[in-house]
Amino acid sequence: MLFYCPYLQEKEVFLPEDEAIHCLQVLRKSTNDIITITDGKGHFAKAKILSNKPKKCLLQIFEVQKQSPKSYYLHIAIAPTKNIERVEWFVEKATEIGIDEISFLLCQRSERKEIRLERLQKIALQAMKQSKQAYLPALNPIEKFESFITKQVDYAQKWIAFVGAETFLGQVVQPYSKYLLLIGAEGDFSDEEVKFAQKNNFQGVSLGKNVLRTETAGIMACALVASKNFT
Numbered sequence: 757m758l759f760y761c762p763y764l765q766e767k768e769v770f771l772p773e774d775e776a777i778h779c780l781q782v783l784r785k786s787t788n789d790i791i792t793i794t795d796g797k798g799h800f801a802k803a804k805i806l807s808n809k810p811k812k813c814l815l816q817i818f819e820v821q822k823q824s825p826k827s828y829y830l831h832i833a834i835a836p837t838k839n840i841e842r843v844e845w846f847v848e849k850a851t852e853i854g855i856d857e858i859s860f861l862l863c864q865r866s867e868r869k870e871i872r873l874e875r876l877q878k879i880a881l882q883a884m885k886q887s888k889q890a891y892l893p894a895l896n897p898i899e900k901f902e903s904f905i906t907k908q909v910d911y912a913q914k915w916i917a918f919v920g921a922e923t924f925l926g927q928v929v930q931p932y933s934k935y936l937l938l939i940g941a942e943g944d945f946s947d948e949e950v951k952f953a954q955k956n957n958f959q960g961v962s963l964g965k966n967v968l969r970t971e972t973a974g975i976m977a978c979a980l981v982a983s984k985n986f987t
Contacts, residue, residue, distance in 0.1 A: 758885045759793045762803050776813035796824050796892030823890040828985040829934040831857040835941035837970050837985040838867035846971035848878050851883035853978040860898040864942035879959040905956050911936040918945045921960040939973050
């Protein structure tokens with residue numbers, strides 16, 4: 757079982773209360789037991805439990821190991837669906853596959869204009885621990901499509917996925933690179949949004965012959981990119 761503690765710089769640290777409750781009361785860990793923790797920033801560590809009080813679960817840190825980042829970086833910017841459970845599902849599964857960053861877009865056809873980042877961050881954290889990863893993906897607040905597009909310059913490949921695009925994403929992924937992919941709302945991007953993205957150096961791509969739900973499109977993209985970078 758992997759636990760999360762954001763601070764591994766000191767020899768002794770307190771486990772966050774929710775993590776401590778799970779560790780001590782659910783899994784019945786106790787003083788002198790050894791657990792594995794991550795800071796979500798690329799480190800795994802072994803830790804000995806010094807105090808078994810949930811509000812002050814003190815750990816002694818040892819054997820800190822730095823994990824190398826993946827050979828690629830994937831950022832998906834996606835219009836959140838009206839049903840928030842589908843957004844949560846996407847965040848969970850994308851994190852398990854190994855996404856690095858998720859942004860949320862407010863598009864012309866968006867059905868949801870607000871999101872609760874705190875809730876989604878907790879879901880990403882649990883998915884990171886479940887899949888035994890050392891890196892927690894960054895989650896960014898919702899932003900208008902146009903303002904988001906114009907700020908994105910530091911990517912080797914930038915794509916906008918939409919129905920009718922002729923180029924399949926799997927055919928153009930260059931391995932070991934930094935990627936940004938845009939996924940629209942259930943009604944897809946408008947023609948104006950597609951043209952605006954293309955003017956800002958986004959390549960139009962397809963995610964296959966079938967018309968996919970927004971969150972399914974996101975997972976499809978994660979899997980395609982990961983398969984092109986598998987070593």
